[in-house]
Amino acid sequence: MSVWPAWEVREGERTTxxxxxxxEFADGARIDALATVCDGGVRVEDVQxxxxxxxxxxxxxxxxxxxxxxxASAGPGxxxxxxxxxxxxxxxxxxxxxxxxRFVARAYREAQERGADPVLAVMDETGRSRRGALRLIGRTRxxxxxxxxxxxx
Numbered sequence: 001m002s003v004w005p006a007w008e009v010r011e012g013e014r015t016t017x018x019x020x021x022x023x024e025f026a027d028g029a030r031i032d033a034l035a036t037v038c039d040g041g042v043r044v045e046d047v048q049x050x051x052x053x054x055x056x057x058x059x060x061x062x063x064x065x066x067x068x069x070x071x072a073s074a075g076p077g078x079x080x081x082x083x084x085x086x087x088x089x090x091x092x093x094x095x096x097x098x099x100x101x102r103f104v105a106r107a108y109r110e111a112q113e114r115g116a117d118p119v120l121a122v123m124d125e126t127g128r129s130r131r132g133a134l135r136l137i138g139r140t141r142x143x144x145x146x147x148x149x150x151x152x153x
Contacts, residue, residue, distance in 0.1 A: 003068055006034060007075065014038070018045070021065055036070055041127050042066045042071065059135060100126075104136045105145040 006018040016038040021142040023031040031053070035061040044062050049054065055063060104122055111121030140146050 001068055003067070019069055021069065022127075033061075033065070035065065041129055043067050043129065062132075063135075072088075087139055100136060101140040101143045102147050104140045108137060108140070108146060 002020075004020050006020050008015060008017045016036055018034060018036050021031075021033040021035055029049075029051060031047065031049045033044055033048075036043045036045055042062070042065070044065075046056075047058065047061070049144065107121045107125040108118040108122065111118040119130065119133055119137065122128075122137055123130060126133060126136060128136065141148060141151045
């Protein structure tokens with residue numbers, strides 16, 4: 001995976017970075033993307049893939065590039081990036097896989113007990129967008145750490 005800066009916008013203390021991402025595979029497949037990194041969150045702005053990606057592949061792609069993009073945007077000259085943990089702006093590493101699911105389940109339940117919106121709580125704890133938080137909550141449900149959303153009849 002190659003990551004290189006496109007441009008950066010600073011507004012007061014807030015900085016938004018746009019990064020180019022390229023993945024090239026041995027079979028000739030290639031994915032080019034433009035992503036933004038702002039306030040610890042990563043958003044994919046544009047993707048071009050040969051062959052085309054399914055929606056499921058696109059979701060996996062977004063999760064997979066999150067850590068390398070956060071690291072690449074954290075410092076200048078961070079061209080090629082690889083890895084598994086996603087770094088937050090405060091320097092901590094966001095958990096992945098089963099650790100993330102336990103983290104999400106705890107944040108979700110604590111918000112429910114307080115009477116707060118559990119999705120917003122997961123967004124705050126993980127730094128993800130609403131869509132990313134909902135995807136994590138769904139995976140946490142699938143792992144059996146949260147009750148199903150709807151009771152089956």
